Structure formats: C-alpha cells, structure tokens
Amino acid sequence: xxxxxxxxxxxxxxxxxxxxxxxxxxxxxxxxxxxxxxxxxxxxxxxxxxxxxxxxxxxxxxxxxxxxxxxxxxxxxxxxxxxxxxxxxxxxxxxxxxxxxxxxxxxxxxxxxxxxxxxxxxxxxxxxxxxxxxxxxxxxxxxxxxxxxxxxxxxxxxxxxxxxxxxxxxxxxxxxxxxxxxxxxxxxxxxxxxxxxxxxxxxxxxxxxxxxxxxxxxxxxxxxxxxxxxxxxxxxxxxxxxxxxxxxxxxxxxxxxxxxxxxxxxxxxxxxxxxxxxxxxxxxxxxxxxxxxxxxxxxxxxxxxxxxxxxxxxxxxxxxxxxxxxxxxxxxxxxxxxxxxxxxxxxxxxxxxxxxxxxxxxxxxxxxxxxxxxxxxxxxxxxxxxxxxxxxxxxxxxxxxxxxxxxxxxxxxxxxxxxxxxxxxxxxxxxxxxxxxxxxxxxxxxxxxxxxxxxxxxxxxxxxxxxxxxxxxxxxxxxxxxxxxxxxxxxxxxxxxxxxxxxxxxxxxxxxxxxxxxxxxxxxxxxxxxxxxxxxxxxxxxxxxxxxxxxx
Amino acid sequence: xxxxxxxxxxxxxxxxxxxxxxxxxxxxxxxxxxxxxxxxxxxxxxxxxxxxxxxxxxxxxxxxxxxxxxxxxxxxxxxxxxxxxxxxxxxxxxxxxxxxxxxxxxxxxxxxxxxxxxxxxxxxxxxxxxxxxxxxxxxxxxxxxxxxxxxxxxxxxxxxxxxxxx
Ligand SMILES: Cc1cc2nc3c(=O)[nH]c(=O)nc-3n(C[C@H](O)[C@H](O)[C@H](O)COP(=O)(O)O)c2cc1C
Ligand code: SF4
Ligand code: FES
Numbered sequence: 001x002x003x004x005x006x007x008x009x010x011x012x013x014x015x016x017x018x019x020x021x022x023x024x025x026x027x028x029x030x031x032x033x034x035x036x037x038x039x040x041x042x043x044x045x046x047x048x049x050x051x052x053x054x055x056x057x058x059x060x061x062x063x064x065x066x067x068x069x070x071x072x073x074x075x076x077x078x079x080x081x082x083x084x085x086x087x088x089x090x091x092x093x094x095x096x097x098x099x100x101x102x103x104x105x106x107x108x109x110x111x112x113x114x115x116x117x118x119x120x121x122x123x124x125x126x127x128x129x130x131x132x133x134x135x136x137x138x139x140x141x142x143x144x145x146x147x148x149x150x151x152x153x154x155x156x157x158x159x160x161x162x163x164x165x166x167x168x169x170x171x172x173x174x175x176x177x178x179x180x181x182x183x184x185x186x187x188x189x190x191x192x193x194x195x196x197x198x199x200x201x202x203x204x205x206x207x208x209x210x211x212x213x214x215x216x217x218x219x220x221x222x223x224x225x226x227x228x229x230x231x232x233x234x235x236x237x238x239x240x241x242x243x244x245x246x247x248x249x250x251x252x253x254x255x256x257x258x259x260x261x262x263x264x265x266x267x268x269x270x271x272x273x274x275x276x277x278x279x280x281x282x283x284x285x286x287x288x289x290x291x292x293x294x295x296x297x298x299x300x301x302x303x304x305x306x307x308x309x310x311x312x313x314x315x316x317x318x319x320x321x322x323x324x325x326x327x328x329x330x331x332x333x334x335x336x337x338x339x340x341x342x343x344x345x346x347x348x349x350x351x352x353x354x355x356x357x358x359x360x361x362x363x364x365x366x367x368x369x370x371x372x373x374x375x376x377x378x379x380x381x382x383x384x385x386x387x388x389x390x391x392x393x394x395x396x397x398x399x400x401x402x403x404x405x406x407x408x409x410x411x412x413x414x415x416x417x418x419x420x421x422x423x424x425x426x427x428x429x430x431x432x433x434x435x436x437x438x439x440x441x442x443x444x445x446x447x448x449x450x451x452x453x454x455x456x457x458x459x460x461x462x463x464x465x466x467x468x469x470x471x472x473x474x475x476x477x478x479x480x481x482x483x484x485x486x487x488x489x490x491x492x493x494x495x496x497x498x499x500x501x502x503x504x505x506x507x508x509x510x511x512x513x514x515x516x517x518x519x520x521x522x523x524x525x526x527x528x529x530x531x532x533x534x535x536x537x538x539x540x541x542x543x544x545x546x547x548x549x550x551x552x
Numbered sequence: 553x554x555x556x557x558x559x560x561x562x563x564x565x566x567x568x569x570x571x572x573x574x575x576x577x578x579x580x581x582x583x584x585x586x587x588x589x590x591x592x593x594x595x596x597x598x599x600x601x602x603x604x605x606x607x608x609x610x611x612x613x614x615x616x617x618x619x620x621x622x623x624x625x626x627x628x629x630x631x632x633x634x635x636x637x638x639x640x641x642x643x644x645x646x647x648x649x650x651x652x653x654x655x656x657x658x659x660x661x662x663x664x665x666x667x668x669x670x671x672x673x674x675x676x677x678x679x680x681x682x683x684x685x686x687x688x689x690x691x692x693x694x695x696x697x698x699x700x701x702x703x704x705x706x707x708x709x710x711x712x713x714x715x716x717x718x
Binding site: 028054457473 | 583585586587588589591592613619622623627628629630645646647648649650651682683684685686687688689690691693695698699700701702703
C-alpha cells in the first residue's frame, strides 16, 4: 500500500506511523484525545476505522517492519508513559511493569480460539496501556475471515490512494470489462443474500432490474441501520466508504442505473461526514460521474439523511422518504425492482450486501460461494453487543455457532454473571436461551428455530434480565415506530403492551396469555410489512423460552 | 442561527425568518425529493420547524401545506418548538438496556427535572431518548449534540451535563 511506502520513508527518519481509529465508537471512549496526545508527543498519526475490537478501544497501532503492533485500551493520560517506554518504536510498552501480564498472554493462541477467562480483571475494568503484539496475530483477528471488512481499521477512510493501494477498484475494473448480464450472473453464482434482514438473493433482484425497461434506473443503498444491536453498516461507512461506493457503482453497471442514493440515518453524523467526503473524492478521481475509469458508465451518487424513523429502514418506506414523503410502507406488488424510486426500476440493497460485491467480482463468485454452509454462502459480519466482555464485529463464514461467537470470541458477559438470553437480528428478532448456543449462524437453521439472523446483531443479557419486560418493550417499540398504515400493527402493538401489563400484574393471567397468543397470530398474519409481522417474534420467543418470567 | 438584535420587533423577526426559510427551500430545489433535506437545513439553521415555515416551504415546492405538515410531524428529528441549547439523547434500546440504560435514563430525568422530550427551564438542555446509536458494544450510549459517548455511567453523564448545562 502506498501508505506503507510512506511509512517506510518515515522510518528512515526514525519515526513510525501510528494509527488511531476515528470510528465514532472509538471516539466515544476517547480516541480523539489519545490522537491529540500522540501528535503532541511527536507521532505521525493516521486516523483509520476500527478493527472492531471495541473493548480494546482506543486501540493504538504502530507500524513496524514486522507489521502493526497494538496497544489498548489506551487512555489519553497513558500516552506519555507509553511513548517514554518506547511505544513509538513498537516496543513492548506495557504500563504495569514486567509483573503485569500483557493482553497478548491473556489471549494466548489456545486450541479453543483464544478464549479468555471471563473473569479476567483487565477485561472487566478496561485497564489501559496494554501491549498487544501484532494486531493481525491476535487470536480474535485470526479466528475471522475478513472479506467485506478486510480494509476496515487498516486504511485511512479519507484516502482514495490508500484504498486503491489496498486492492480497491479491482472488482469494479473486472466488472467494467464484463457485460451487465455477466456481472449479474456472477453475483447470482456467489450466492450473496441480502444482509439487511430478509436474505433475498441479491443477484436475482439485480436480474429483475436489469430486465426492466425505463428512462432512468436507480441504485439505493439502505443505510438506515435502525436495528438495535447492529453497527456494521456504520463501521463499514466510517472505516472504508470507498468499498460501498465501488459496490454501488458495480450495481449500477450491472442493472443500467445512472443515479444512486445512500439513505443514511441521522443518528450517524460521523458516517454522513465520511461518506460525503469519500463521494467527493471519488468524483474528483473519476470513480463517479461520466465515463467512470474510462468506460462508458455514467453514475453519480448522493447521500440523503433520514430523520429518526425506524420504519424508514423498510425498503418501500425508505423510498417514500427519499421522495420527500411520510415514510409509510407501500403495498407490494409492485416490487421496487420494477417500480421503485419515483416509480422507476430500483435496486435496494443493504450496505453490507453492496459492500460485499467488490470482493466477489475481484476474487470470483466461486471463492465467495466456497465459504459458508447450506444456502448461506460467503461471510457475514456479526455484531456482538449488550452485556458482553469483548463486544465488536466478527466477520466469519456462516456456520459458526452462536455459542462460539458469544463465549469464545465475545468472552461471555461483561458483568461476569451468567448469560441468560440473547436477542439475534434486531428488535424484531427472537430471544434465545443459552440452551440454543449450539445453533449455527445460518438463515435456514435460524428460521427452523423460530428465530432470524436479520442484520447479524447479537445482543447478550445476563441473568438479571426480566424477559416479560423485554417482551413489553418489543410491543411498545412497535407502537412507537409503526407507520400507522395497517390496523394489526398500529392497534395490535398498543393492545400488546396492555395485555402484557395485565399478565405482569397477575390480572386474569391465563386468559391474557391466550389473548396474547391470539394477538401475535393476528399481527403475524395480518400486517402489511414485517414491522407488525415480526414483532410477535421477540414476544413469542420470550414466552416460549422464558415462560417463568410471565407467571411470577 | 440568526442572531437578532435586541431592538428588532416581532414582525421584523417573522419576516426575516420567512425570507430565510424561502432562501433555504429554494436552494434545494435542484435535488430529487428535496423536502426532507430542506427540513433538515431549516432546523439546522433556525433551530426548529415553525408552524409559519410550513406554508413557505409548501409554496416553494408547490405542495399543500397539509402535505408538508404531515411530513414534519411524521419524523422524530423535526421539532416544532425551539429546543435547549444542547441536546442530550440517551439510548434506550435493547443492547444498552442490557447494561443499565434505563437506570441511566432515570438518573438523567431526575437530575435535569424533565422527561424525555422536555427541555430544562433555563433552556440549556433538551433531554431525549433514542433507539440505538450504533454503539451497542460500548453501552450505555449517549449522544450530546451529535457527539457520541460510550460506557456512560451516571457519574460520566453528570460530567457531560456539567459541560453543556451553561
Ligand atoms: C421494519 C423494517 C426495518 C428494516 N430496516 C432495515 C435497515 O435498517 N436496513 C436494511 O438494510 N434493511 C432494513 N430492512 C429490510 C429492507 O426492507 C430490505 O429488505 C433491504 O434493505 C433489502 O436489502 P438487502 O436485500 O441487501 O438486504 C427493514 C425491514 C423492515 C420490515
Ligand atoms: S405493519 Fe406496521 S409499519 Fe408495517 S405497514 Fe403496517 S402499520 Fe406500517
Ligand atoms: S442499543 Fe444503544 S447504541 Fe445500540
């Protein structure tokens, strides 16, 4: 990478480049102040995305001839001590002296994949200034297969040079040398399914748009990421925005679109800023606009900021919002692939679906399809959140089990108490008990278990959780966020809250549990979209697996 | 924000505002689907979307005032009255609940003496709830004027409030 070369030149002057994330999660625990202190100490600081080891943030990396070595979590007040101990030369610069174990020792390369004693005090209290050794060699990193997230945390998200030097644009170049129909078939062959929730095959969707006749076609990226427990879209955009731009440009070539929109939620101001800057840089380079990379392709891209409505993540509601209307769900058919934005054929895909496409084109559909299990091909980016010791993102092939993710990679709960429930797939996803930890991450296996993968969010709760309260929350969230178009959802969710309140206070409990089930059935069958249609999933799963919480 | 001089009277203020709203709306006319970008821009510039702004925007976009009103009221981001000088939003979604977000919200309400959606009487802070800020591995998460904070304890929240409550 050109960055490495620049670093090499820097090394001649005895100064190594230092990487500090500017990812908003890293910033939320002090990365900016750490970067400032490093600059003040004379370091040449490059701001990157986050590697996704969020429990180690702020994670500082120093470029050495052997690779990047990491220190984390680093508090601003640790910086001077670490620099004095030789950090800027990549030294083993722990702060606690020789007797204190380094994190590398704790996360030793054990057969169980680097499982850390969940009671490890360093994890619990986030002690600072630990020398981690080579970041790429950390068991937590080595356990993963990073395809979509390969560059996140590595490159400077503001640098198109860095992007290209790290394999960027290879997929687009390949695609531009192919016919649109061949690109579509390549994506079909890869087995890529939509990462936004429903898991619909991306290539099949593109084929429909390619086949539709129209004066204009659009590519819309759904970056609303409203699901709680999910943050991979945000991290990709903040850490490697050019990958999304490249993926959307490939989609445009594949279906014959000339205009694209990224619908990005207002809760993510850092992502808005990074993506807007990247789009401008891409335009300047001729990666967007007319005759992209010297081809016949014309495609331009715009960011639109949402306005705080969860339902605008539903694709037709998002299109209404993009058109400047209330975000109310449209009845399907017609499907957006045929009549989408302003009535034109439109590709609507999630950030991660689109960001997976460049690697599929660059390395071939078969390489991607070779990963995974059953009909869940390739990799998925799982997000570990809630009460978890080592929260963050893990990109692996489908098929890894829930327990491996939570216990081995996640290190169990943050509180140190036993885990009790896990919600997978956002606020409309099921709550699963620990007994289900052997469930493989696979669309079909989850469906069979009455659950869903959704966007890959995994939220852990310890044994203090009250599952009747969580079921109530599911209804109240639906009542709050319902678009109001259909009665089962608009009224049903309010009735659901009332019914659970009666159950929790012991009024006609048996009768109300039956009523609750009726209500769930009605919402499942009668709702126009998955907001009302899936709210019963967390509720029913809570009753089924944690029934005792509804009867005490 | 427009800074008004003390001597300007109310009708002048209203006229200045109408002019500014029209200017903002007109500047966005080249966009496809300009209404939501316009509302964001008006709120950014003037603090809130006033009832009086609605017919102006409707006029520029050739929409009915009812349509614009319907959009303003649909989205949680748009406030129809001035808010506090700082906005503090506390995540109340599941992942943050798993690590104590409800207690943090309770603490904030007690300490500021307002409910979610309310502003302190001195106009310093608007408190609100939000459902996920994308910081679910570092909860409880709080956003102060767009700036994200992670692992926020009641003590850290007090410190953050201390910084903005002036
Ligand atoms: C209530 C609701 C909320 C949704 N929120 C999102 C979201 O935030 N992001 C997203 O990509 N898809 C979301 N979806 C799914 C989209 O409707 C759509 O299936 C998806 O964007 C298609 O892209 P994909 O095929 O790449 O997954 C949501 C669906 C529903 C019913
Ligand atoms: S299910 Fe709910 S959100 Fe979906 S269309 Fe009906 S009212 Fe709207
Ligand atoms: S649930 Fe609070 S930040 Fe995601």
